Amino acid sequence: MAQEKATAGARISELKLPSRSEDFSEWYNQLVLRAELADYAPVRGCMIVRPYGWALWENIQQALDRRFKATGHVNAAFPLLIPRSFIEKEKSHVTGFSPPPMETIIGHAYAKWIQSYRDLPVLINLWNSVVRWELRTRLFLRTLEFFWQEGHTAHATFEEAEAETRQMLEIYADFAATDAAIPVIPGRKSEAERFAGADQTYSIEAMMGDGKALQAGTSHNLGQNFAKAFEIRYLDKEGKLQYCWTTSWGLSTRFIGAIIMVHGDDQGLILPPRLAPFQAVIVPIFKSDEEKAAVMERARKLRGELAAAGVRVTSDEREGLSPGYKFNDWEMRGVPLRVEIGPKDVAKGTVVLARRDNPGREGKSSVSQDGLAGAVARMLDGIQTALYQRALAFREANTREPASYAEFKAAVETGFAISHWCGGSKCEEQIKEETKATMRCIPLEQSGQPGRCIRCGEPATEKAIFARAY
């Protein structure tokens, strides 16, 4: 027992995180490891996604997959290995479109499968991992191998492909807001930031807790470029051979980085209830064996009731660890709601609910054990909403519409600048050089008010978001 306590003591001190405001970057790195979301793999720049991180990814997968299937998409799996000849072929595309390796296999298959208009649309999504060279890596944000989904669709007309591209962008935005409690700005990329081979690239952009932007999902209208590179053609109803119009869209484990950086605090993660592997954790509190028996019995009963009501709940029955240690431990892991139950609660028929988004006394309330599942469900809904509102308020507080280029420079030091932009890549480049901010997107929602480019002063019809980015 003495040894157990010593171990517990050692662990608590290990759990101290650097402060988020003092060193955001180091806070992030340590949090990922200490919450056991991921670990460094023995190959530089690769990661092991640990069970807790993978459970979070599985919930993200389900939330997206449900939406993909509801809009008619199906999943498939393409092989890891591609012929050497494909890699060599890539370099010589007359269209100037040099697709990543996986896309050459997909192009090859679609050219074979698609013969007539009857075979369209093809609406395939893949859940897999990709390996890409990266010089500087960070867990979830930038690794040599990352996990994602990639959708690849083929259509008979430009209009259908564009509608698909926009539909998937909307799905990403809805998932981010509804499930991840992250407000995002859906918009168009500039030509410079566009995916090679795309006629149009759209993205959702989110503001992290340090005011920087993170591109959290992309959707590309590939026009006929991809179809021409791979000879993906179909016989139309009139018997004429036509090139297909294709799209691709993806969201990756990078999104986990966004969840961490948008919601987390100095105590650790804060997970949105809809995606949290555990939505609630029961912590039994007792001193004597007699107290333990009564508390554990009640804790198990309540756990059963919560689980039966569909709450993802766990109970921390670890021996030899103090309640305080357990509180810290689950706060680090971001479980949205803690259910404390001690001997007094057993006697009174109550429990204490402690909200992760509002640590300390303020977020605590004593509620009846009767109808606990209902109270928990309501509080989880409340936390989900509160996290979204807080993230939105933070983004609004850190988004400025600068009146001058000097104000613009100041704005992108701490957040987003939304400014008229002439659309020229020269201004885009100069802004990047002078401020380190990149053109994140031209929001789909525009006031329509004309103005003058923040950099060159020429007339401009659209506003764009500029920010430093991950």
Added chain:
Amino acid sequence: MAQEKATAGARISELKLPSRSEDFSEWYNQLVLRAELADYAPVRGCMIVRPYGWALWENIQQALDRRFKATGHVNAAFPLLIPRSFIEKEKSHVTGFSPPPMETIIGHAYAKWIQSYRDLPVLINLWNSVVRWELRTRLFLRTLEFFWQEGHTAHATFEEAEAETRQMLEIYADFAATDAAIPVIPGRKSEAERFAGADQTYSIEAMMGDGKALQAGTSHNLGQNFAKAFEIRYLDKEGKLQYCWTTSWGLSTRFIGAIIMVHGDDQGLILPPRLAPFQAVIVPIFKSDEEKAAVMERARKLRGELAAAGVRVTSDEREGLSPGYKFNDWEMRGVPLRVEIGPKDVAKGTVVLARRDNPGREGKSSVSQDGLAGAVARMLDGIQTALYQRALAFREANTREPASYAEFKAAVETGFAISHWCGGSKCEEQIKEETKATMRCIPLEQSGQPGRCIRCGEPATEKAIFARAY
């Protein structure tokens, strides 16, 4: 319309399969392609799992994953890339245990994560793909890359590891019987067939439609071999450093091959309702536009009712294809139940249900549209049971207990032989040479009656299953 009919005609003729009894192997190869379960990838020996095949695999994944999680397992993801030094280290293991690449990364991580008895057991499962060299390949059965799950667990004692190994074997057997309608024989492998590095390998063995055996899942008790190779140790309650006891277990897309070969017939696939991507397909039948309007309206209403009741249902609304073409097409794809609805059915308030496991008039029945969901659910249960019973009866009819080695040789020409075996690898080798049959497993269920080895005549205490195998 004329062109559409011509296309349909061409497709029907394409759909003719070789007969299962005449050329089982070619029947299998063509069926996989024509049911659009998988396709050959441009790299020799690799496969693309097409959406219909992947939907089947997703249902297999869910059926297994539910069982894994109910027994305390969690999923994670390990990287594709491993350091070159690991590959070199593999060759020099003093224990003589040369693990596959993925296991070196897992060993490395477990050695880091596991410190004390508090960290045990570790119950991790991975859903991923593996690349292995194969000379002769066949879709699903043997490909360079295949999809699977691999469980890797670490325990404090031998007893716990053995209990885990057996538990996972039981889970595989239960999944095969309950969800895939495939009766399997759970048993121990011989030393020769054991996984390198395992103290004990268990497998489930199933009989295919040609009488050959297929190993459909394996579970290994690795003893302390794996832990010693990677220095996976823990401090026990007394503060002493101990090696862990580990297990591993896997089931792959090979299992799809088993489903095809156990249940399929000359018309194509027959999928067990619990795993079928579509459990029922509605085929509307009409001639005039007036009939079409009435039939389609009713078909859509019924589709909605079935879907609301949890039936995985689709409706074949393709234009320009005859009902006969559609019947063949869905039979090829193995949808367990077809719901036919024509103008007379609309008038009478009935539909015709046609069972895939009993093609032709015999399997057809007219039922009321009222309460259709209940009737469909009952019939799907009936099909699930019938498929299992049929597979079991087939296996029993083709399993012999030969009285002599001559009878043994005849038995393994067409099915399984169950015979006393001395346990010697010499007899095992000779049997393989002389009959092409391998020792599949020593069934866990034994009568306990002693006897004499079928090959050498020496006393033997256990019976083993011998068969030619995939």
